[in-house]
Amino acid sequence: MPSAPPVLLVTSEIYPFSKTGGLGDVLGALPAALARQGLNVAVVTPLYGRMSTGGHPIHLVRPGVPVGYPWAPITCDVYMANFQGVPVYFIDRAEFFDRRYYYCTHHGDYFDNCERFVFLARAALAWARRLETPPAVIHLHDWQTAVAAAFLHFARPKDPLLADTRCVLTIHNLAFQGRFASRLFETSGLPWEAWGMDGVEFYGDFNLLKAGIAYADCITTVSPGYAREIVTPEFGCGLEGILGRRKGCLHGILNGADYEVWDPGADRYLPMPYGPGSLAGKQVCKEHLIAAYDLDPALARRPILGFIGRLRRQKGIDLVLAAMDELMRLNVGLVVLGEGNLEFEARLADMAERYPGRVWAHIGYTEEMAHYIQAGTDIFLMPSRYEPCGLTQMYALRFGTPPVATAVGGLRDTIVPHPAPGATGFTFDAPDPARLVEAVGRAVAVWEDAPAWQALQERGMRTAFSWDDSAQGYLDVYRSLGAKI
C-alpha cells in the first residue's frame, strides 16, 4: 500500500546536523513530533560541508537530480539519513553549501546568498516531485526556504504532481528577510507576475521572505504573542502591511522544548544530574562552573547571572553591557556565551578584564558550554528587544535558572512573572538598562529568600513546553487547508 502523501519540511538548519540558533533546535524536534501525530513526514535541507552527522549514517540516494536553476541545466545530488524515523534528504551542491559558515562571515553575508537559497527552494520542489507520492504539504521555514512558496504557487496550475500540494510558511524571525537586488529576481526563474506589491517586490528589492508571506496558503509564527506583534509597525519590520492583509491565515503556534536534549536530570555535559525535588546537583554544577571559569569563590553564596545567545541588538546584549556597573553593584557574577557583532564581542572582553573573577565571557559557539551555563548559573538574562519565541528561556526554566526577560513575544507567553501566582521568572516592560537592573534587583531579592527562590525554581522546572502540543497545532493548520494527509 503506498504511504500517505508526506508533509515535507524544508529548512536551512536541523539539529544535530546543522544549527546556528533556535531554528535548528525546532527542526531537530518538530519532524518526529509530527510523525507521532501519525503523519508521514520528510525533511529537505542542504548538505553543508561543515555539517555534523550527529552519529547518523548519511548515504547517497540519487545523483544528478535536475534542478534547472537559474536557466542552465544544473543538478544536485540527494543524500539521506534516517533521523528519529524520519527521512532527512540532504541537497548537495558543493559550490553553494560547502562553506566555512552557514550564511555569513564576520565580514558580512555571503555574496551569493540569493542564488544559494533560491537554488535550495528549487531543489526542494524538484525533489518533492520525485517522492513516491508527492507531498500533501510543503512546510517552509524562514527566508532561506520561503521563496519555494512562490515557485509552488506558479507551478501548481500546470503541474499535476504538485496540484494538490498545500504550502505553509513558518516565520521564526521577521527581521531576517533575505532582501536582494531586483536583478536577482530576473534570474530567479519566477514569472514577472510575481514582481509587485502583493508579490516578492519590497521597496524595489527582491524579498525572499515576502515571497513566502505572499504565496503560502497559510502563515504561522512561533508564538501567539509574536503573531499579534508582527502586524504592527513596531514589530513588523516593514512587512506589517502584507501580514495585516493575510491576517486571516496567520497563526501563532508556540514552539516546544526538546527535553531529550535539555534535561538536567540526564545531561551528559553536567558533573551531577538534578531535577525538581533534588536541587543539590545544581549547586555542584555551580561550583564546577566557578572553578572552571576561575570565578571568585565567594560567588558560591551569591547569584550568578547567565546569558547565552547571538550577540545582536535583538537579544539586548547592549543593554547588559550598558547596565554592567549597576549589575555589579548588586554583588552578583555574570557568565556570557555568545558570538556575533564584533563591537559587542570586544566590549564583553573589556568587561571581563574590568571585573576579573566576576564577569566571564566566552566568544564562540559551543553546545557543551550552553548546557553547562544553563545548569551552573542562578538567573538567566534575556533582555530581548523582540523575541519570536525564544527557546533558551524555556531551557533555563527546566534547568532551575529563572529568567529575567523583557515582556515581549514568546517571552511573555512562556514566563509567569513574579509576583503573580505561579510565578516562574521576572519580566520588565521596555528594553532599557535601568529597567533591566531593576528587574535583576527583584530577582536577587527573591534569591536571597531561599525557600521562596526554591519554590520559584521548582515551578519553572515542572513547566513543560510540549512539542506534541505544537505538532497538534500544525496538524490543525494542515487540515484547515484541506491537505490530503
Ligand code: ADP
Ligand atoms: P535564536 O534562535 O533567536 O538565536 P533561541 O532562544 O530560539 O534564539 O535559540 C537559541 C539556540 O542557540 C539555543 O539552543 C541556544 O543554546 C543556542 N545558542 C545561542 N548562542 C549560542 C552559543 N554561543 N553557543 C552555543 N549555543 C548557542
Ligand code: GLC
Ligand atoms: C528565531 C527566533 C527565536 C525562536 C527561534 C525558533 O531564531 O529569534 O525567538 O525561538 O527562531 O523558532
